[in-house]
Amino acid sequence: MRDFALLYKLELKHLLHSMNPASRRSSGEKNRKRGLAAIMIFSAFLILFYSVSYCVIMAKAFIKIDALWLLPAFMFSLCSMLMLFTTVYKVKGTVFGFDDYDFLMALPVKTSVLVLSRLAVLYSFNFTALLFILIPAAAVYAYYAVPGFYFYISFLLALPFVPMIPIGIAGALGTLIHLAASRFKHKRAVNMVLTLLLFSGLIVLSFNTNVFIENVTEISQAVTDVVNRFYPPAALFTNGVCKNNFSALFLFIAVSAGFFWFFSFAAAKKFKALNTFLLAEKTDSEFKVKEIKTTSVRLALYKRELQRYFSSVPYVLNTGMGLVLFTLSSAALLIMGKDRVIGYLGAANAVEMFYNFGPIAVSFFVVLSCTTASSISLEGKNLWIIKSLPLDPRDVFLSKIALNLSLSVPAVIINSALTALLFRFPPKQAFLLFALPLSYAFLTALGGLALNLMYPNFDWSSEVTVIKQSASVTLAVFIGMGAVAVPLVLLFIPLPISPFSINCGVLAVVSTANLLLYRYIITKGPKIFAEF
Amino acid sequence: MDFEQGEIYIDGFSVKEKPLECKKTMAYIPDNPDLYEYLTGVAYLNFIGDVFRIDRDEREKLIIHFADRFELTKDLGNLISSYSHGMKQKLAIISALIHSPKLLVLDEPFVGLDPKASFVFKTIMREICDTGGAVFFSTHVLDVAEKLCDRVAIIRNGELIACGNTAEVRGDHSLEEIFLELTENA
Numbered sequence: 085m086r087d088f089a090l091l092y093k094l095e096l097k098h099l100l101h102s103m104n105p106a107s108r109r110s111s112g113e114k115n116r117k118r119g120l121a122a123i124m125i126f127s128a129f130l131i132l133f134y135s136v137s138y139c140v141i142m143a144k145a146f147i148k149i150d151a152l153w154l155l156p157a158f159m160f161s162l163c164s165m166l167m168l169f170t171t172v173y174k175v176k177g178t179v180f181g182f183d184d185y186d187f188l189m190a191l192p193v194k195t196s197v198l199v200l201s202r203l204a205v206l207y208s209f210n211f212t213a214l215l216f217i218l219i220p221a222a223a224v225y226a227y228y229a230v231p232g233f234y235f236y237i238s239f240l241l242a243l244p245f246v247p248m249i250p251i252g253i254a255g256a257l258g259t260l261i262h263l264a265a266s267r268f269k270h271k272r273a274v275n276m277v278l279t280l281l282l283f284s285g286l287i288v289l290s291f292n293t294n295v296f297i298e299n300v301t302e303i304s305q306a307v308t309d310v311v312n313r314f315y316p317p318a319a320l321f322t323n324g325v326c327k328n329n330f331s332a333l334f335l336f337i338a339v340s341a342g343f344f345w346f347f348s349f350a351a352a353k354k355f356k357a358l359n360t361f362l363l364a365e366k367t368d369s370e371f372k373v374k375e376i377k378t379t380s381v382r383l384a385l386y387k388r389e390l391q392r393y394f395s396s397v398p399y400v401l402n403t404g405m406g407l408v409l410f411t412l413s414s415a416a417l418l419i420m421g422k423d424r425v426i427g428y429l430g431a432a433n434a435v436e437m438f439y440n441f442g443p444i445a446v447s448f449f450v451v452l453s454c455t456t457a458s459s460i461s462l463e464g465k466n467l468w469i470i471k472s473l474p475l476d477p478r479d480v481f482l483s484k485i486a487l488n489l490s491l492s493v494p495a496v497i498i499n500s501a502l503t504a505l506l507f508r509f510p511p512k513q514a515f516l517l518f519a520l521p522l523s524y525a526f527l528t529a530l531g532g533l534a535l536n537l538m539y540p541n542f543d544w545s546s547e548v549t550v551i552k553q554s555a556s557v558t559l560a561v562f563i564g565m566g567a568v569a570v571p572l573v574l575l576f577i578p579l580p581i582s583p584f585s586i587n588c589g590v591l592a593v594v595s596t597a598n599l600l601l602y603r604y605i606i607t608k609g610p611k612i613f614a615e616f
Numbered sequence: 617m618d619f620e621q622g623e624i625y626i627d628g629f630s631v632k633e634k635p636l637e638c639k640k641t642m643a644y645i646p647d648n649p650d651l652y653e654y655l656t657g658v659a660y661l662n663f664i665g666d667v668f669r670i671d672r673d674e675r676e677k678l679i680i681h682f683a684d685r686f687e688l689t690k691d692l693g694n695l696i697s698s699y700s701h702g703m704k705q706k707l708a709i710i711s712a713l714i715h716s717p718k719l720l721v722l723d724e725p726f727v728g729l730d731p732k733a734s735f736v737f738k739t740i741m742r743e744i745c746d747t748g749g750a751v752f753f754s755t756h757v758l759d760v761a762e763k764l765c766d767r768v769a770i771i772r773n774g775e776l777i778a779c780g781n782t783a784e785v786r787g788d789h790s791l792e793e794i795f796l797e798l799t800e801n802a
Contacts, residue, residue: 189801230765233646246801269782272654365695365697365698367691367698368694369691371688371689371690371693371694372690373658373679373683373689373692375676376662376665376675376676377662377672378665378666378670378671378675381666381667381669383666384662384667386661387663388652388655388663391652391655391659392654393655395653396654464650465650466650466651468644470650472643472644473664473667473668474636474637474639474640474641475639476636482773501773509751515757557643573739
């Protein structure tokens with residue numbers, strides 16, 4: 085127990101420390117950190133607000149069909165899927181293949197205790213995240229359903245067991261992917277392909293694409309039905325917590341704990357063999373220096389960024405997967421045809437809605453795909469290389485911005501072209517359908533870089549920490565969503581201005597912001613960079 | 617003295633006012649060179665070659681020359697993530713040498729190097745100095761400093777307590793004896 089507590093505290097401290105932004109040798113450091121803490125606290129409240137609002141909307145919809153019990157079921161399923169998706173690529177670096185493996189294995193500590201301590205850290209992060217989803221869901225359900233005392237007791241009893249099965253499944257799948265990829269020299273690329281295939285497969289299996297859902301309650305019912313078949317613990321949780329079924333509750337707790345124990349036991353048993361296999365690298369000893377190719381400095385920096393990006397599964401999944409799925413969805417809509425899509429929407433002015441909301445809808449996916457917000461932090465321990473080379477920091481910044489734009493600009497062009505083709509956009513609206521998302525693409529790239537210059541983090545052992553949990557990435561996501569939400573609200577409110585004028589106004593504002601951000605990066609950026 | 621006080625000139629250029637000019641004529645290797653693990657050895661050398669704008673033929677010649685001397689040629693096609701500490705150190709040294717710097721700034725450069733690679737590197741350092749260049753390195757291995765360096769400086773608690781030609785600083789004693797005496801009395 086003592087060894088477990090020591091190892092758990094050590095790893096938790098390490099992860100929390102690596103989530104903090106780096107100190108800079110400049111005045112106002114304390115104020116900067118206070119400001120950051122305030123923003124993070126505000127962000128936490130904002131997440132809670134969104135979570136509660138979403139649950140209230142869903143609850144009202146479920147009440148209409150007399151199925152309020154669907155709310156905890158749906159949120160439980162959503163939570164479990166999110167944990168599964170986000171844990172799969174965290175397995176390497178947390179449970180297996182972590183940097184201080186040699187050091188920890190040399191300590192007089194049982195392997196099983198070491199494995200449990202690593203799993204406990206993974207569990208802690210997942211449990212903290214699920215509180216933001218399930219507590220609001222339970223509170224909203226309790227408000228509307230006014231359940232008996234049993235609900236509160238059973239919910240609190242079941243809550244700690246919710247992350248266990250997703251962690252076990254994600255751990256097993258993640259380990260299998262890494263094991264399969266380890267057989268190849270370019271294991272990172274193979275890893276990425278296998279992970280993408282897994283995610284795509286899970287999405288396809290989870291949804292019945294033959295049935296196009298007409299309203300949000302049917303979506304929830306259908307998803308919950310599918311998830312109950314695909315993920316039976318969801319049904320156990322729902323029956324145990326919401327339907328006063330103590331046997332179901334007991335079974336849920338037993339299955340969750342049992343599954344987690346089995347995974348921990350298997351992981352501990354195979355721990356050394358798996359790490360030996362995963363940490364080994366395939367090499368070739370027959371290399372001969374042949375024709376050397378030369379490029380310009382800027383192209384060399386851009387190639388370096390590309391290679392960095394595609395060498396990291398979490399980086400690609402966190403920033404690029406959304407654009408890929410969006411593009412596939414646009415293609416699917418094009419195949420379905422305009423009349424069928426309008427028919428399902430059921431609104432008389434559906435086409436006009438697409439003209440007005442289309443540019444913002446495409447922009448929404450763009451702002452969620454920000455590679456620059458972690459690009460400076462990801463230099464990590466390699467920072468000394470670009471700082472010691474005769475490189476203009478502005479060229480380094482431009483290469484990072486170029487990477488982001490290389491992903492978002494083609495996605496915008498393809499998706500806007502597909503949408504314009506499907507709904508036959510008139511010239512003025514078609515211009516906005518391209519111009520507005522493109523301006524948001526620049527805003528995302530420039531804004532992300534500016535944020536990472538302000539809040540870098542070079543002291544990390546797992547890149548997942550900076551890619552998913554760093555201050556700059558969190559801020560980039562929230563500011564990006566806010567930048568799209570404001571025009572969206574303006575389009576919904578009945579104003580004495582045409583939607584076309586509103587979109588034009590947004591384009592002007594975003595373009596101005598882009599110019600200011602570019603100026604900030606080019607003038608202040610090098611000075612900030614010099615202090616790292 | 618504050619960290620940002622004073623002046624440093626490299627080949628006549630001020631580090632504060634012309635940092636890029638200074639960096640073009642020098643190379644720096646830290647004590648634990650963390651390199652880009654996602655690149656192969658040759659890809660990393662090519663990146664450095666592109667940054668320093670070394671032309672193709674010269675670059676190929678120097679890469680082959682130094683990689684052969686350090687016996688790293690056959691491993692240049694592998695990812696840096698597969699390299700041992702010593703191999704990474706060698707690659708970092710090769711990347712520093714291929715742009716023919718006038719000044720090398722090194723932090724514990726011999727840590728992780730096998731005896732043959734250490735010997736090769738010492739020979740190269742001597743060649744650089746004999747052709748008008750300079751090598752500035754820190755080490756705790758006083759034997760190496762004594763045998764290799766024309767000038768030595770001894771620092772204790774951030775303070776320079778001795779500096780000069782190696783023979784003058786050492787006198788009739790070994791550098792180790794002088795170091796212990798100076799640091800105990802300081």
